[in-house]
Amino acid sequence: MSFTDNGKDTATRILDAAEVLFVEHGFEATSLRMITQRAAVNLAAVNYHFGSKEVLFQGVISRRLAPYNQECIEELRQALIDAPHGLSVDSIVAAYLRPAIRLAKDPARGGIIFIRLMSRVFAEPHDSLRDMLPRLYSDVLEAYRAALVKALPHLGSHEVSWRLQFAMGTIFYAFAGNDVARLLSQNNVPGARDPQEIVKHLVPFVVAGLTAPNRPA
Amino acid sequence: MSFTDNGKDTATRILDAAEVLFVEHGFEATSLRMITQRAAVNLAAVNYHFGSKEVLFQGVISRRLAPYNQECIEELRQALIDAPHGLSVDSIVAAYLRPAIRLAKDPARGGIIFIRLMSRVFAEPHDSLRDMLPRLYSDVLEAYRAALVKALPHLGSHEVSWRLQFAMGTIFYAFAGNDVARLLSQNNVPGARDPQEIVKHLVPFVVAGLTAPNRPA
DNA sequence: CCACAAATCAAACGATTGTTTGAAACATAC
DNA sequence: GTATGTTTCAAACAATCGTTTGATTTGTGG
Numbered sequence: 001m002s003f004t005d006n007g008k009d010t011a012t013r014i015l016d017a018a019e020v021l022f023v024e025h026g027f028e029a030t031s032l033r034m035i036t037q038r039a040a041v042n043l044a045a046v047n048y049h050f051g052s053k054e055v056l057f058q059g060v061i062s063r064r065l066a067p068y069n070q071e072c073i074e075e076l077r078q079a080l081i082d083a084p085h086g087l088s089v090d091s092i093v094a095a096y097l098r099p100a101i102r103l104a105k106d107p108a109r110g111g112i113i114f115i116r117l118m119s120r121v122f123a124e125p126h127d128s129l130r131d132m133l134p135r136l137y138s139d140v141l142e143a144y145r146a147a148l149v150k151a152l153p154h155l156g157s158h159e160v161s162w163r164l165q166f167a168m169g170t171i172f173y174a175f176a177g178n179d180v181a182r183l184l185s186q187n188n189v190p191g192a193r194d195p196q197e198i199v200k201h202l203v204p205f206v207v208a209g210l211t212a213p214n215r216p217a
Numbered sequence: 218m219s220f221t222d223n224g225k226d227t228a229t230r231i232l233d234a235a236e237v238l239f240v241e242h243g244f245e246a247t248s249l250r251m252i253t254q255r256a257a258v259n260l261a262a263v264n265y266h267f268g269s270k271e272v273l274f275q276g277v278i279s280r281r282l283a284p285y286n287q288e289c290i291e292e293l294r295q296a297l298i299d300a301p302h303g304l305s306v307d308s309i310v311a312a313y314l315r316p317a318i319r320l321a322k323d324p325a326r327g328g329i330i331f332i333r334l335m336s337r338v339f340a341e342p343h344d345s346l347r348d349m350l351p352r353l354y355s356d357v358l359e360a361y362r363a364a365l366v367k368a369l370p371h372l373g374s375h376e377v378s379w380r381l382q383f384a385m386g387t388i389f390y391a392f393a394g395n396d397v398a399r400l401l402s403q404n405n406v407p408g409a410r411d412p413q414e415i416v417k418h419l420v421p422f423v424v425a426g427l428t429a430p431n432r433p434a
Numbered sequence: 435c436c437a438c439a440a441a442t443c444a445a446a447c448g449a450t451t452g453t454t455t456g457a458a459a460c461a462t463a464c
Numbered sequence: 465g466t467a468t469g470t471t472t473c474a475a476a477c478a479a480t481c482g483t484t485t486g487a488t489t490t491g492t493g494g
């Protein structure tokens with residue numbers, strides 16, 4: 001466990017390299033040789049420290065996701081303290097996105113790269129994560145769902161679930177960085193990759209969607 | 218070109234099998250041997266008929282996408298004939314989703330499987346499609362963007378682009394079938410996989426997002 | 435029937451994959 | 465210094481990948 005080369009040990013260097021490459025090429029298209037080369041470690045180090053490529057992938061996710069989800073729950077808890085009689089939809093969405101902005105600005109915790117990875121994993125959960133993700137995510141989803149049910153009492157429980165699903169999709173997709181906008185011939189939207197800029201336009205959209213009338217004409 | 222085994226020739230059988238497998242496992246994780254086995258054709262048939270795995274992938278996409286996009290444009294054109302003075306946001310969203318519902322109900326054109334593939338390709342465009350997708354999609358996006366700009370005159374052009382991007386993301390994500398809802402411990406939402414049911418809840422959400430006030434408090 | 439092109443087939447190609455091996459290098463404790 | 469356990473390393477492992485080959489079968493037109 002001595003810090004030889006860099007300031008980081010071998011396992012961490014592997015995690016860092018894998019994080020970037022997984023988000024760039026996906027799980028299958030990223031080889032262990034690409035990872036170990038970028039991390040400047042021996043090829044066998046992956047299987048020595050993690051056991052397999054799949055476990056490495058789970059390690060990349062869980063290293064960041066568990067603390068991040070905890071932060072999301074804490075953010076909502078704090079907001080509820082200040083407003084014990086229930087939060088507005090606006091406050092709920094803002095609370096959910098605040099940790100994302102903080103994380104995006106903090107390269108030490110993965111920054112925008114991990115957010116992109118998270119979005120992609122969520123949009124296309126790999127087999128090796130199908131059992132892990134629900135366990136990691138269910139607490140956060142349930143907390144925010146409960147807050148939304150309180151904020152939208154005129155909607156049925158099922159309808160809130162529908163809209164929460166849509167809202168999550170919108171948010172993940174917006175952060176995934178795949179740029180539907182780039183397909184538009186005209187107008188390169190300025191700041192399309194800046195998380196803070198994304199959130200500025202995203203919040204009104206999501207809030208309006210969540211608070212839409214129950215059955216429009 | 219004689220129809221030997223089934224009612225379909227070899228190239229079509231390969232396309233059908235690849236379509237299902239690509240949606241199920243992704244591009245990299247789907248081997249040619251899986252495809253040819255499912256299609257009940259010889260392994261070499263893929264390279265004989267298509268040239269390479271990448272070209273096959275492009276073939277799977279373009280076979281369905283080009284006619285579908287044409288249908289989306291035609292749907293908007295028809296709606297504009299009935300309302301030459303401009304469409305409501307509601308009508309625009311409905312027009313865009315109508316071809317998707319028709320396609321989802323038509324297994325002969327790929328049905329829900331192809332819609333899922335389309336959503337995933339859009340969320341995570343493979344390298345071999347990065348040049349193809351913009352060309353196939355730009356016409357549709359530009360047509361609907363123009364309609365939205367007319368329907369939302371109080372918004373700037375950039376803001377419309379932002380919201381169109383969010384709306385596309387919401388729609389694709391909703392159809393991708395990855396079920397954020399399944400992560401929720403409570404309440405299995407009924408009909409979560411039925412396209413018609415999805416659209417019923419999706420339209421109000423997207424319309425509200427698109428028509429949100431410019432700068433909420 | 436024959437000639438010619440199209441399509442199918444089993445088999446093998448070289449390359450790359452994740453993983454394992456066993457020795458060498460390192461660290462720590464006595 | 466010696467012993468012990470941990471980590472690194474070059475090399476090889478079997479398996480699978482996409483692709484190619486060359487012979488064989490099939491279909492078509494004269």
